[in-house]
Amino acid sequence: MSLLQIKNLSVEFGSEKNPFRAVEGLDLTVDQGEIVGIVGESGSGKSVTMMAMMGLLEGQGRIVADKLEFDGKDLLTISARARRKIVGKDISMIFQDPMTALNPSFTVGYQIMEVLKLHQGLHGAALKQRALELMEMVEIPAAASRLAAYPHQLSGGMSQRVAIAMAIACNPKLLIADEPTTALDVTIQAQIMELLVSLQQSQNMALILITHDLAVVAEVAQRLAVMYAGQVAEMGKVPDIFRHPAHPYTEALLKSIPEHSKGAHRLSTLPGIVPGQYDRPSGCLLSPRCPYVQQRCRDERPELTPYPQGAVRCHFPLYDKESR
Amino acid sequence: MANVQASPATSAAEVALSYPSPLKEFWQGFSHNKGAVAGLIFMLAIAVSALLAPWLAPYSPIEQYRDAILTPPAWMEGGSSQFLFGTDELGRDLLSRLIHGARLSLLIGLTSVVMALVPGVILGLIAAFFPKVLGSLIMRLMDVMMALPALLLAVAIVAILGPGLVNTMIAIAIVALPAYVRLTRASAMTELNRDYVTASRVAGAGLIRLMFVCVLPNCMAPLIVHATMSFSSAILEAAALGFLGLGVQPPTPEWGTMLASARDYIERAWWVVSLPGLTILLSVLAINLMGDGLRDALDPKLKRAA
Amino acid sequence: MFAFILRRLGLLLPTFFGITLITFGLIRLIPGDPVEVMVGERTLDPQMHADAMHRLGLDKPLYLQYVDYLGNLASGNLGESLVTKESVWKEFATLFPATLELARMVMLFAAVFGLLAGVIAAIKRGSIFDHGVMGLALTGFSMPIFWWGLILIMFFSVKLGWTPVSGRLDLAFDIAPRTGFMLIDTWLAEAADPEINAGAFKDALMHLILPAIVLGTIPLAVIARMTRSSMLEVLREDYVRTARAKGLSPARVIFIHTLRNALIPVLTVMGLQVGTLMGGAVLTETIFSWPGIGKWLIDAISRRDYPVVQNGILMVATLVILVNFTVDILYGIANPRIRHAK
Numbered sequence: 020m021s022l023l024q025i026k027n028l029s030v031e032f033g034s035e036k037n038p039f040r041a042v043e044g045l046d047l048t049v050d051q052g053e054i055v056g057i058v059g060e061s062g063s064g065k066s067v068t069m070m071a072m073m074g075l076l077e078g079q080g081r082i083v084a085d086k087l088e089f090d091g092k093d094l095l096t097i098s099a100r101a102r103r104k105i106v107g108k109d110i111s112m113i114f115q116d117p118m119t120a121l122n123p124s125f126t127v128g129y130q131i132m133e134v135l136k137l138h139q140g141l142h143g144a145a146l147k148q149r150a151l152e153l154m155e156m157v158e159i160p161a162a163a164s165r166l167a168a169y170p171h172q173l174s175g176g177m178s179q180r181v182a183i184a185m186a187i188a189c190n191p192k193l194l195i196a197d198e199p200t201t202a203l204d205v206t207i208q209a210q211i212m213e214l215l216v217s218l219q220q221s222q223n224m225a226l227i228l229i230t231h232d233l234a235v236v237a238e239v240a241q242r243l244a245v246m247y248a249g250q251v252a253e254m255g256k257v258p259d260i261f262r263h264p265a266h267p268y269t270e271a272l273l274k275s276i277p278e279h280s281k282g283a284h285r286l287s288t289l290p291g292i293v294p295g296q297y298d299r300p301s302g303c304l305l306s307p308r309c310p311y312v313q314q315r316c317r318d319e320r321p322e323l324t325p326y327p328q329g330a331v332r333c334h335f336p337l338y339d340k341e342s343r
Numbered sequence: 344m345a346n347v348q349a350s351p352a353t354s355a356a357e358v359a360l361s362y363p364s365p366l367k368e369f370w371q372g373f374s375h376n377k378g379a380v381a382g383l384i385f386m387l388a389i390a391v392s393a394l395l396a397p398w399l400a401p402y403s404p405i406e407q408y409r410d411a412i413l414t415p416p417a418w419m420e421g422g423s424s425q426f427l428f429g430t431d432e433l434g435r436d437l438l439s440r441l442i443h444g445a446r447l448s449l450l451i452g453l454t455s456v457v458m459a460l461v462p463g464v465i466l467g468l469i470a471a472f473f474p475k476v477l478g479s480l481i482m483r484l485m486d487v488m489m490a491l492p493a494l495l496l497a498v499a500i501v502a503i504l505g506p507g508l509v510n511t512m513i514a515i516a517i518v519a520l521p522a523y524v525r526l527t528r529a530s531a532m533t534e535l536n537r538d539y540v541t542a543s544r545v546a547g548a549g550l551i552r553l554m555f556v557c558v559l560p561n562c563m564a565p566l567i568v569h570a571t572m573s574f575s576s577a578i579l580e581a582a583a584l585g586f587l588g589l590g591v592q593p594p595t596p597e598w599g600t601m602l603a604s605a606r607d608y609i610e611r612a613w614w615v616v617s618l619p620g621l622t623i624l625l626s627v628l629a630i631n632l633m634g635d636g637l638r639d640a641l642d643p644k645l646k647r648a649a
Numbered sequence: 650m651f652a653f654i655l656r657r658l659g660l661l662l663p664t665f666f667g668i669t670l671i672t673f674g675l676i677r678l679i680p681g682d683p684v685e686v687m688v689g690e691r692t693l694d695p696q697m698h699a700d701a702m703h704r705l706g707l708d709k710p711l712y713l714q715y716v717d718y719l720g721n722l723a724s725g726n727l728g729e730s731l732v733t734k735e736s737v738w739k740e741f742a743t744l745f746p747a748t749l750e751l752a753r754m755v756m757l758f759a760a761v762f763g764l765l766a767g768v769i770a771a772i773k774r775g776s777i778f779d780h781g782v783m784g785l786a787l788t789g790f791s792m793p794i795f796w797w798g799l800i801l802i803m804f805f806s807v808k809l810g811w812t813p814v815s816g817r818l819d820l821a822f823d824i825a826p827r828t829g830f831m832l833i834d835t836w837l838a839e840a841a842d843p844e845i846n847a848g849a850f851k852d853a854l855m856h857l858i859l860p861a862i863v864l865g866t867i868p869l870a871v872i873a874r875m876t877r878s879s880m881l882e883v884l885r886e887d888y889v890r891t892a893r894a895k896g897l898s899p900a901r902v903i904f905i906h907t908l909r910n911a912l913i914p915v916l917t918v919m920g921l922q923v924g925t926l927m928g929g930a931v932l933t934e935t936i937f938s939w940p941g942i943g944k945w946l947i948d949a950i951s952r953r954d955y956p957v958v959q960n961g962i963l964m965v966a967t968l969v970i971l972v973n974f975t976v977d978i979l980y981g982i983a984n985p986r987i988r989h990a991k
Contacts (some may be wrong), residue, residue: 073894075890075893075894077893099899102896103896103897103898104896105896106893106894106895106896107894107895107896107897108896111894111895112894114887114890114891114894116887119886119887119888120887120888120890120891121888121891122888122891122892122906122909122910123888123910123984123985123986124909124910124983124984124985125909133895133897134895134896137895137896137897138896169985169986171985171986182891185891185895378784378787483663483664483667484667486660486663486664486667487664487667487668487670487671489924490664490668490924490966490969490970490973491668491671491924491962491965491966491969492924492925492926492927492928492931492965492966492969493924493925493928494928494929494931494932495927495928495931495946495962495965498931498946498947498950499675499950499958499962502950502958503675503678575791579791579793582793582795582796583793583795583932586795586796586932587931587932587935587947588951589950599793599795602793602795602796602799605799606799609799609802609803609807610803610807613803616796616799616800616803617800617803619796620793620796620797620799620800621796623793623796624788624791624792624793624796627791627792627793628787628788628791630791631787631790631791632787635787
């Protein structure tokens with residue numbers, strides 16, 4: 020059985036009369052101990068999906084789904100109190116900007132120990148010992164003295180390590196990393212990624228890696244979901260998708276990675292931007308930007324359709340050369 | 344050089360074509376706030392009645408109708424349609440006094456804002472441009488003035504200068520000065536670090552030009568909002584001074600002065616006490632509502648917070 | 650932390666000297682001289698006038714007079730009232746507890762209700778409660794408090810007869826001032842002699858209620874508005890999301906992670922309210938005949954009792970800067986970024 024099962028999840032913002040669907044009909048499963056990448060441009064609904072699942076959209080978004088299950092527990096009907104027993108313990112999340120993700124008024128140690136106290140009931144020397152252990156696990160030098168440091172005294176990379184320590188404090192079954200390296204210096208990015216992957220392996224947790232960087236996903240993830248405008252455009256195993264993308268959008272993303280376009284004189288780009296609230300096309304959401312667009316694409320929205328290597332939301336998937 | 348100057352002009356024209364004008368954008372932000380619009384309408388009504396007071400007011404504000412002393416408002420038992428809001432302890436028509444009082448309050452408010460704003464902005468800019476000696480000297484002085492409670496300082500100044508309309512305005516302006524200096528200095532300091540200021544410096548702009556043409560326009564948003572707020576507090580302070588007997592002297596119909604003499608009739612004639620104060624409250628509230636609207640419309644950073 | 654306090658203290662001293670300059674200058678700017686004021690309406694022959702000037706040191710050059718003034722201040726001599734011939738310090742010390750009692754009540758009232766209203770309004774943003782509280786807060790902020798006092802007296806004292814009109818205690822009670830705080834003094838007196846002093850505490854409390862509401866209206870409104878906007882700002886911060894992602898309870902997210910940070914600007918505003926409070930005390934004490942330093946100063950001004958005006962203002966200003974200094978220190982404790990700033 021999968022650790023996380025999401026079926027047909029939609030998240031709406033705005034008023035009832037004039038809603039904006041940030042996520043539409045999303046399906047996703049994550050198994051124990053695997054790394055799943057979610058890739059897409061900004062505003063494609065990657066983070067919103069995860070925040071909805073964790074109940075962090077409280078009072079802002081309306082969440083509808085056929086199924087939203089984590090570790091056998093139904094997150095749709097669960098009480099807020101029971102959800103808080105899972106969130107931060109079995110599922111935890113690290114965010115994009117480590118410099119703003121830590122509370123400036125409390126020491127790093129306090130913020131780590133807060134989780135341990137809440138979910139594991141630790142206190143006294145054991146609590147401090149465990150916090151120290153965690154700081155060492157995320158490879159923070161001089162961990163003992165850093166426990167008393169305030170977030171503003173740490174660099175971005177250090178802060179992200181602290182955030183990771185906080186997230187893995189209770190040995191979560193699922194860790195969600197929302198663009199964990201985007202806000203960091205290039206040299207630090209690789210270190211943090213390495214740390215995340217090694218922790219994932221040593222703790223045997225599942226990792227959902229939200230990013231817009233396909234290169235990172237190619238290196239670490241086993242499976243991949245490509246999102247576009249709140250929908251999953253394509254899903255499958257990483258090697259399959261990288262070798263034979265089935266969706267024109269995935270293909271365009273791959274072409275925009277420098278390493279993948281050797282020989283070409285210019286990097287390929289996809290013209291246009293993700294459609295916003297009011298300019299959604301009635302047909303396929305990619306139709307205004309798609310290089311292979313046909314009349315049917317403009318008229319009819321495609322469904323996510325399984326094929327042997329995965330699933331794709333396209334009337335004319337790229338593996339099906341004859342139909343073009 | 345000529346080419347360089349030509350291009351911003353054309354791009355500005357293009358921008359004007361595709362985006363709403365700043366004024367329209369401002370009005371959209373402002374009118375979004377219903378309270379601000381209500382405040383604006385109320386203040387327009389007050390301003391009109393102040394301007395047209397001699398024609399709008401049914402009677403002279405100081406004429407005493409000795410046979411109609413303490414007549415209740417028209418809608419009360421014993422009231423007379425002759426005096427809509429009743430009369431005071433000397434038989435003067437309350438409505439006429441309130442209308443004429445609007446002139447004084449607006450005059451005091453406007454004058455003292457200008458008298459605080461102009462030197463405040465200049466001192467603030469000087470403090471920002473010369474932060475070492477002159478700046479810290481100015482700021483220490485402002486600290487000293489800030490340490491004295493506003494009303495107490497105003498009272499002390501009036502005690503030295505003597506009561507009266509002009510001295511009230513001076514006292515209120517002096518009290519309001521430090522806030523303008525601090526605000527101008529703070530926003531100017533932020534602007535000074537921006538690249539466009541360096542660019543004008545490199546282009547050879549003189550000090551005066553840098554101060555007033557380059558930096559000052561970009562500090563206007565908080566200054567305008569603050570000016571609105573200090574306008575309302577000027578009205579409040581003028582009324583407080585009048586109430587303490589240190590402001591505008593009777594029989595001039597200043598709202599606060601009217602309240603001072605009304606105190607003795609608190610048991611017999613509620614209207615003499617209630618109406619002037621209510622007028623002050625509503626005017627100040629209206630201006631503050633406008634101030635909130637201005638802040639929403641002018642300050643995009645605060646807009647998100649509201 | 651110690652260095653931080655020293656730095657703030659360094660800023661305090663110039664401000665204090667600036668204030669002495671102002672209070673010193675205040676008297677010299679007033680038309681007429683103190684001797685004329687002392688003798689009042691009577692005419693004075695020039696010789697006696699010159700003698701009096703000499704005795705008071707008023708014939709020396711200005712800078713020497715200022716040095717004398719500072720010397721007097723340093724030795725704790727604040728001069729004496731021209732009217733009562735009492736030492737200014739003694740008068741201040743007798744009257745100050747009345748103002749302090751009022752101000753303390755007011756700050757308690759304003760801080761508790763202002764914080765509560767602001768926090769709830771921020772959490773229930775856009776609700777009827779939010780709109781109601783913010784409307785009331787803006788009205789309170791716009792309130793001419795001298796009028797507000799009259800209206801409350803008119804309603805609660807004159808019409809309903811619930812509260813006394815003026816003063817701190819009914820004349821029927823004869824309470825020995827021990828602490829100077831009427832609530833405490835009456836409490837002690839009632840405990841010591843329940844027969845004679847029955848109801849004294851309640852009477853003192855009833856005297857305190859209306860002035861406290863009047864004086865507290867503006868600080869309450871300001872604190873509520875500031876708390877709300879500050880809370881809304883902090884609630885959008887990433888670290889609040891982090892706190893919720895940890896599975897913390899809503900109460901903990903709001904009161905520990907949000908309020909702690911939102912309090913920082915609110916604290917500054919509260920410190921600034923002390924100045925407003927002293928100004929408001931002038932009006933409130935006048936309306937309610939509250940025998941505190943606000944009324945004392947206003948009376949001194951109308952009697953042209955200049956030593957009282959001069960050094961009374963000095964005392965009040967010193968008080969204000971001391972409170973603001975304390976707030977600065979608290980600010981440093983609440984905000985580690987400030988504390989560590991070089």
